[in-house]
Amino acid sequence: MKPNLAGLVLLLVAVTAAAPGRPAPRVLPPAAATVEPTLSVRLDLGLEGMERGRGRARGRLRLSLQAIDEVRDVAIVLAPDPLLSIPEAASLPRSIGRLRAGEGREFDLAIEGPDDRDRPLRAEVQFRAPDGTLQRLGAGITLTSKPAAPAGRYHAGALEYPALVLPWPRP
């Protein structure tokens, strides 16, 4: 329950009396937008310009690295599905070294592979955080065997997807 105004005033008086050294409360705007907890580095993967034909999919793998705090000893490792080919992976620097807070790196690599089934790709960035600890952050993306799954339909006031219908009561 939120206190009513009179109660709040009483509480303010009590609080002020109880903590004489603390500055008087002041009204501030609501909380600012915030984001989920992260590590000192953010790593994003994306697939762009995907084309399909003759049982294969090909396009560009975009890898985006962003330092939130100053980090050192930054290194990236790619672990793609064995049948995924990233010819330019060798150009990916094994060690990026130091990144200042706010500094980023972008990598754009050709990627190709059979599209007979979903093929995942995992990337890991290793870095030394400001407190000196060695940390790892993973990221991943999947080269799917089909174009994007059929989107749901907006209908009768909702976004509808077909359900998997099982018996009820369930055995």
Next chain:
Amino acid sequence: MMRRLPAALALCLLGAIPAARADWVVSGACAYVDREFDSSGFTGNEPVKPLRLADVQVIDGTKVQGQGVSNADGSFNFVVADNQTRSIYVRCLARHSTAAGIPVEVRSATSSSTTWSVRGTTVNNHPPTQSLNAGTLVAVPGAGGEAFNLYDNVLYGTQYLNVLRGGEAPAALMLVVFNSTNSTVSAWDGSEIMAARNAGYDDTVVLHEMGHYVTAQFSLSHSPGGSHSLSNCNQDIRLAWEEGQATNFGCSVRRYFALPNSQLYVRTTGQAGPGNLQFAFDVETQLPYSCLGATSETVVQSTLWDLGDGPSSPDSSPGTDEPWDLLLGLDADRFQVQDVYIPTAANISLEDFWDGWFGPGAHGHLSEMRSIFRHFGVEYEPDLMEPNDTVAEARLVTPGPAIYQLTFFADRNNDLVGEVDPDWFGFDAVGGSQYTLETFDLVGDANTTLTLFATNGTTVLATNDDRAAGDKSSLISYTPPAATRLYLRVDHGPGFGIYGSYDLRLLGAASGIDADQDGYPSTNDCNDNNPSVHPGAEEFCNLLDDDCDGAIDEGFDQDGDGVTVCAGDCNNVNAAIHPGAAEICNGIDDDCDTLIDEGAFPDTDGDGVKDCADPDDDNDGVPDTEDCAPLSYLATAPPAEVLESVESPSPGVARLKWGMVAQSNVYNVYRGVIGALGPPHFACLLAQGPGLQFDDPATPPPGSVFVYVEAGANTCGEGSLGLDSAGAPRAPDTPCGSPGTDTDGDGIGDLNDTCPLVPNANQADPDRDGRGTVCDNCPSAGNPGQQDADGNGTGDACQDVDGDGFPASVDCNDGNGAIHPGATEVFNGQDDDCDGVVDDVTETVTVTLATWQASSSRLTIEATTNYPLGSVSLTVTGFGTMSYVPATSVYRLVVQPVANPGSVTVTSTGGGSASLPVTPL
């Protein structure tokens, strides 16, 4: 206008006529595919879970024909009002509609028409009278599964909130927006959660964001928002609070509902299959992102977590909790502070949570709270130098290597809520010598400012706020022109908090004499003749004030009884035990004089163990807890019923016969009558009658059964009257009185007399068998039964049938004169020496021959053992195993060629050994 009215009225009337209704029932269930996780990411388990309390609709075209709500198990069953045949389908929505509580909804966009749903199969031409089983509609990953998982988690969050709020009450919509085009970072934008496109199965992420919703609805935040990394230990203290409490909220939801791995915050890449971890951390331990102080969100989250979790929490240590965490289940208290106090505070942080906890409506648990907060480097308590808030209270210190660990936390009114805390120090400076005054190791929001004052305490000589850009510690270097006393004030610099911890050091030359050359002059050294004693020294338990803080051996009196271990406290965890304490009879050395229960405490059996600690005070072999007379060895237990037979020596007379009860001379006799109606009755026939039989002249009443019961008596009371036919104990209606028979007239009643038939007023009974010496057939050995098999008047215990000088009481075989205590044990399968062990013979090895033939360099050794052949093996040290020679009944070893060893030693596997010099031949 007038012409239109009748037509409109007719239309209204037409609309008011109810159509023919034939309502039908739709049933089924809503569910979704979940993904379980642990610290490695997804486990690979993808169970189907119920979609709880969600809206369910029956759709006809674009019209909602019927609507219901799923149950806690996902099932639904509701009536659809209908009157015509239609094509319909059922859909489940990620929406919980309520006006009485907290509505929940997951949409693909902010618009209300984008609620996630899954639909079942269309049923064409459904008649209005036919009920429908829609089946179980399951949302799968990529097609609603993620949205429904988000829904289920925030629904748990609202249910947890209901608990915290003391019940369901209306609140703003808990809205989650999830879409494949969203960013890869989840966020709370002040009114809704934007769930990252790859976080549909990251339960703790959406619940963390819901923690921000809780703040917005029920509390207040001054966080600047934005990115925040877990390993940043010096976050904006307001951001650290808001993010930490949000993480704690999310994981507390899972803990409250006993969901697995509730202590883990797990962020995945969103890809299917096991693993696929971005990162994870333990909310309970912070690991692997550990910090100290209130400027870390991991500290905030773990501190708050410890208020709610307990040994039974489903975390990484089920069944236990950390030793510093003695609190549990205080979730509602935490929420009450956030709900009521926090919104009244400025620059809201963990500091305000502490203030709110101990402020209005105090929630208590000071020592437990300090224990938890200290563990995470949050020291909201006065330091040992307090009070030193004014120049008059300045603590005099000596410049030197000592480091003072201090806090910004004054509490002059002892209300546990801290106040602004200037810390004053004074020191005597040497003229022309440079002094370096510095703070470092700032923890929490401890932004320091140093100000150096002249002797008058008001003239500022130097000041420093930040040591360097980005470094909020402080540093002053100063060289006084002449010897003088200076004062240093440490203030909490400008910031969003007023608490925090810091270290202070004053380096420079010390003034005064330093006789023991420990770096501390006599002006500050409480013992200038002992270099181990000075301010800042480590305190040992040695009866000295090593660190010159005015306290001796502080920290070494664990039980707080005022006596340290080195001062003689023999139990440092029990305040009742220490030198000077009163010795009480409890089996413990209370006064630490190495004596247990010394003093005039009773010791009934004189065995040296006082009764208070003796489990058998009278040493009668019956533990006090089972002894009806624990202080009298004469009595052990009430005798059992003793009737042995009933005879009828003459018509109408019943003769009762019984055997002797040890230590008894008189007997109580009862007669019971079991009537056809009502309970049986037992009445006393004879009280304390002597002898072993009794004639009852009573004539049995017709139609009833007689039960005669005799009970012996002693100081433990009467014996049992036995059990009735139903197995229940019999009880006398008329107990026998106690006439106090004293047959031998020695003044001791038969019931207590060790010799009831022979006068023995002194009751002497040295063998303590309950038979006084004057009537004991074996006064030298305890034989309470007085067994005397041959009837010669001497008890069996004192007989020496085999004439070996040892009576049967000690002779383990009184029929074999060779067997008695002290006899030689031999291998014969008997316990010859009566020590309770058969054939416990000590081996004797004898070297009977040891010769060395010089001409052939042949060494011959022979030996014997009293152990049976084959039971042991004999070896000549350095030469080998001996062989048994039956012809001569010796063990022999011949070695050739070999030098004369001078002597040989034979050892046996039975433990015996012997040596002998070698005789040259």
